[in-house]
Amino acid sequence: MNTNDTRSLRTTVLKQIKPTEDERVLLSSVADELMKMVNSIALRQSIPDVSAQLVGSAARGTWISGTHDLDIFITFPEKTSREELEEHGLSIAREIARDADRSEERYAEHPYINMRYRDFDVDLVPCFRVQSPDSIKSAVDRTPFHNEFIKQNISGLEDDVLLLKQFMRGGGVYGSELRTQGFSGYLTELMVIHFGSFEKVLDGACDWKPGFVIDIMGHGSLKHKDPLVVVDPTDPKRNVAAALSLDNFSRFIDVSRSFFEKPTNGMFFPLPGLELTDPEFTERLNSRKSAILAVVFKTPDVVDDVLYPQLYKMEQATAALLEDYAFTVMKTGSWAGDDAVVLLELMTSTLPDIKKHIGPPVWVRTHAGMFKSKYEKAGDVFSMYIENGRYVVEIPRKYADAKELLGERLGMCSLGKHISASMSNEFEVLEGEGVLRLKESGFRVFLGEWV
């Protein structure tokens, strides 16, 4: 690594991601305005001892220019009941939401309100104001403690957090939601605090092995099986990196090493993928000579955190079904827009009409007898012989065609609730150039990367 190169790249990237003074002022003023509204509405509604708090990257100065997210927590005394919290919290939030461009109630452990307000994406989240993380009553109660820890330790490292977040975005590993299974904002902040700078985080990652532990407060960690264990400074039992998948852990190691080989602006800002055209897809089919299938159905109307786990589970289930029937799956993928698509690449989509079925050893008399008489009675056995001491029959293969197998059997597999409902309504299996029927632009970009 040439330090001059890195230093000048750092400046170049920061220029693109660091909020301007105008942006900061605007964000502060909107946040202040909203917090004041919380407090005054609580007063007006005679809800005592409520206080608003700005949390998240906006509160810590670690937000990337252009992302206008505000997390406003409406905090209630610890002794408040769950019902009161939900009732009063929503009552205050709803009144604020009247001034929003649009708003909706969402549900995590509690209901909360998400709204568009003066071009900001705002979450208004009721929580309990507890004494310590030991006594939290709801998962979100942890957030103010995270906020406090970062604010106390991040000073002077904000740029490094910005760089790390953008670098992870470029590498496709930023975001801890179930769709991405990558690094959360809090996690990047802890990593920068632990290692001391953006570059030092990457330098450390180059030598990570699964099971790597970061324990800033020296809590001593419980055993976690996750690829990366970052002990929560505010809650020793919790692994902040629990959502990180092995592949994203590995990808981060990979891109970190690449950074030190040749740091480029493009690592932070990769070019957007191009839509794969019809002739391009045909050409790829011809050069691969594999079999590509797509299972297509209407995307269920649920949030990403519900949809994507079901989609990933379906990839596994579909591959398992195909392997059960002796097809060899080389690769799977999934995408969701208006339609949801599970893509599969197979060695071949057709198998012989004949199947070799291996029975029990000849000397296991009862089983051997049942096996033999079963297949002697069956009218469609090609042949029966003995191989390696076992009976072997050659019988007609139930599904010699992968497309037919998926069409007939996929509906019977254990799939996620919402995908199952959508598929029981209608689904389709496309093969080869049949996939070109799918025209959604996002799908074509995905396809271009996948195939």
Added chain:
Amino acid sequence: MNTNDTRSLRTTVLKQIKPTEDERVLLSSVADELMKMVNSIALRQSIPDVSAQLVGSAARGTWISGTHDLDIFITFPEKTSREELEEHGLSIAREIARDADRSEERYAEHPYINMRYRDFDVDLVPCFRVQSPDSIKSAVDRTPFHNEFIKQNISGLEDDVLLLKQFMRGGGVYGSELRTQGFSGYLTELMVIHFGSFEKVLDGACDWKPGFVIDIMGHGSLKHKDPLVVVDPTDPKRNVAAALSLDNFSRFIDVSRSFFEKPTNGMFFPLPGLELTDPEFTERLNSRKSAILAVVFKTPDVVDDVLYPQLYKMEQATAALLEDYAFTVMKTGSWAGDDAVVLLELMTSTLPDIKKHIGPPVWVRTHAGMFKSKYEKAGDVFSMYIENGRYVVEIPRKYADAKELLGERLGMCSLGKHISASMSNEFEVLEGEGVLRLKESGFRVFLGEWV
């Protein structure tokens, strides 16, 4: 089992396989004539202390009508040197062979002479006349002891031996040569002596499991890993059934059980297989929709005990080569006439042009680095990604066509010496209907059973 059925079948079968009185007289007279010739020629050549002995099924009354085999042993005193034995033995045998229709010298541990003499297939085998099996100087020296043991114990059971031999012929498991890997004549005799009758042998076999031990003399057996262990009554260390393969062991269990379900004459005398015609083969190809390939070369001019082990080894080697390159082999077979053929049935004879190659885990830094830089430099990589923490590259498959693979690589495999020589001269790979080029009648019968 209906005992009456079995009893009448026994009579029917015996009628077809028991030598007539005329046959017996003829065999005895030819055997006596040959033994006299041995003795008188030895006398004339001044070779002292030689005596001829008839051994084998002819000596024991356990030969099947129509098989005219005579084993005449020319026995020399124990103190004779190996050189003397070979020189004098061959000298006597050669003189007898002058009167044969044809004769040839063959080699086992010693040279011996095989000849056609008065329509008998005669082996003239020199051996040492030792005191006990402990002191044998050559493998054939054991035979006179076997002969003695059987003659002393078989009386009254000869018909049962005939039935067992014929039943095993019908089941394709008779013969201990390396081509068949089945039951030897001596072994059938011991089994009849041990169990007491033909039917009792079959009844016992119904419940055999691999490792079954027959130890007539209660020698206590050394550990053998063979499927059937029959301790040689004349040599406790030797397993008489050592040549029996697991599959023939299993087939014998299978046909024994069938016998008690429904004993038929056809079990002893199955109809000869029919030659598969061109349209029949095409029809089978169409109904199986698998890929059938044949490797064809000139059969090396060696005895079966040399040829067949090489042919079976080649089946394994060819299947292993195909599996190494990701083809799935369903079945193999081999046959030899003028041409030798190794047949293979594959799930498919073509694979995608693309191959998924799985590399090291990302976190094993040195290997990961070498892998990545190797494939980054290669011009023909389709794509590189991370899956389950490992680098994966999609690269062009070296052999997407099984026929091409065999044509180019089979010659480099470790094959038997004589097959290797024949193939280095010329071989051919046929596929699907291309196999119809092979017209030899015996091959077509084999093909009809195999496919």
